[in-house]
Amino acid sequence: MHSTRTRRTLGAGAATVVAALAVGTATLPAHAADHQLKIFVAGSYQLSSTPAPQPQWGENVFLNVGRTGTGPVDNVKLTLDVSGLDGVASLSTKGRCTTAGKIITCDVGRLDYEKINITDNLWLSALPGVKPGASGTVHATLSAPGAQTGTADFRVDVGAATFRTKAPSRNEGVKVGGKLPATLEFANHGDLPAKRAIVNVNLTPGLKVDTWPSNCEYAYDKGTAWGKDAPMPLTHAICTIDGEIAPGQAVKLDGLDITVGSEAFYDVAGYTVFPTEDAYANDGADLRKRLSFQHGTGKPATLVDTAGTGIPAGLDVNGYNTEQEVVSDNGADFEATSSWAPDASGTTGTFTVGMGNKGPASIYDRSGGEGAPDVTVQFPEGVTVTGLPDTCKADDYVLGQKSDKPLNKFACDGIGSSFMPSGATVAHKLTLKLPEGTGELTATVSLQNEQSSFEPGHPSAVMPWDHNPANDLVTVSLRGGASGTGGTPAPTPTGTPTETPTGTPTTPAPTMTPTVAPAGLHDSASPAPVVAYTGSGGSTTVQAAGGSLASTGSSAVLPMAATGAAAVVLGAAGLITARRLRARRDG
Secondary structure, three states, X not given: OOOOOOOOOOOEOOOOOOOOOOOOOOOOOOOHHHOEEEXXXXXXXXXXXXXXXXXXXXXXXOOEXXXXXXXXXXXXXXXXXXXXXXXXXXXXXXXXXXXXXXXXXXXXXXXXXXXXXXOOOEEEEEOOOOOOOOEEEEEEEEEOOOOEOEEEEEEEEEOOOOEEEOOOOOEEEEOOOOEEEOOOEEEEOOOOOEEEEEEEEEEOOOEEOOOOEOOEEEEEEXXXXXXXXXXXXXXXXXXXXXXXXXXXXXXXXXXXXXXXXXXXXXXXXXXXXXXXXXXXXXXXXXXXXXXXXXXXXXXXXXXXXXXXXXXXOOOOOOOOEEEEEEEEOOOEEEEEEEEEEEOOOOOEEEEEEEEEEEEEOOEEOOOOOOOXXXXXXXXXXXXXXXXXXXXXXXXXXEOOEEOOOOOOEEEEOXXXXXXXXXXXXXXXXXXXXXXXXXXXXXXXXXXXXHHHHHOOOOOOOOOOOOOOHHHHEEEEEEEOOOOXXXXXXXXXXXXXXXXXXXXXXXXXXXXXXXXXXXXXXXXXXXXXXXXXXXXXXXEEEEEOHHHOOOOOOOOOOOOOOOXXXXXXXXXXXHEOOOOOHHHHHHO
């Protein structure tokens, strides 16, 4: 779709550490002494007692580095002292690292991020003949001239308990208000028994637990706004279930029921399971630092034996993670909105275009934005756009093909590209100048997404959650027909829904020749758009200068410079994978 929306694919698996690269950023000068260097690494890693040679791009130690303050730090080096692994395990690397004796040195170079992964593919393997239960330590140091050195240690446990999860079946057509058991099943694929299982649970907005078990702690996370998306609130829980899990034993979680709430449409219950608090990818400690947890009051959750059918064999560094997908019979009524407010002359004025989610469902589109709609407005020939916000741009495409003539059509941002909460609205203000004359002028406003923009037969966006497509396309009168008063405009304050055609329309060659002011032209009638929404976390409004939405939270990952940057953002709690929503619903 040729719009201003940035397509965003949400990443999955906390093991996948993504480097967010800023493009053309300006940096503020800073002294190296103002920087504290930091290392981010798990407290422990669990290895099989069987030696495993490093694959070509193999990586099983995920280490991030960063700096506090602003501006870059130059000549940064990471050193790894592996003397503590003697007789236990080996650590190998690929890339820019060199080894001298028991010290591995990696040239990080210029560091201008608060947190970014290194790309040298660190790989741990047990040594031949080592017995399960052996343990060693790696000492890491991050240093640069004039900067404060950062250090971190991580433990390497050979043959320790390691959990591998099963992918559960998807729950389809669940009714709002219905209950589902949590479907977490896993096995211990390590060589030693586990004393307990630590189960972390993450619920998207349409799912809730009425009464959490007493061996679970839970907290509500209002989320962070990224780009054009509203924050997606999550419920986090940490459940500690004591009891030995022997090597090879398979168990399933029992005693945790999930309720499908009024905001549900497509939702996810994400599960991660670990044998220890400091195991790789266990984010429980970080969650406790920033959220306020409270203890459940219900009957304790337990683990019950199962046959383990469907649990993959062997070890996998990402095997701790799985998710339960829930698709309800709910829906959300998306609506195109618009109005025309001429000034006293009747020939110029402000045209407001937007959309809203009237609910009841909040929509979480995992397709990377393909299902999420933008707002498109088609003006009649002769109408001139004199003020255009940054969130709108000319759209001279028909079914994915660029027209050889301007179409006087514009696409504006919708309410989000992945999360569109119930109650969210967005509005963009354009200034117009009408041509001389008394003839009738009508603008058409519609919601459009990838399918409607590229496939014939769809006058407005195809959205499986929207059971009322009639209000996805509206018309607005800019000027009524000739009258005894000489063509005085008869403005329509709100859009009038039109019938949605069911046939396959033909697309005539465009004949319009509009006059358009330069893109990005602003005046007092073209302010930045406002996105407002009310969800389970309360009422929030997000607005940014220059027509782009800004995060209401501070990013600890990507300091954005004045000239802009491109970023790749990790999905919340490693829950989210890039798959098409329509494919999910169609099986």
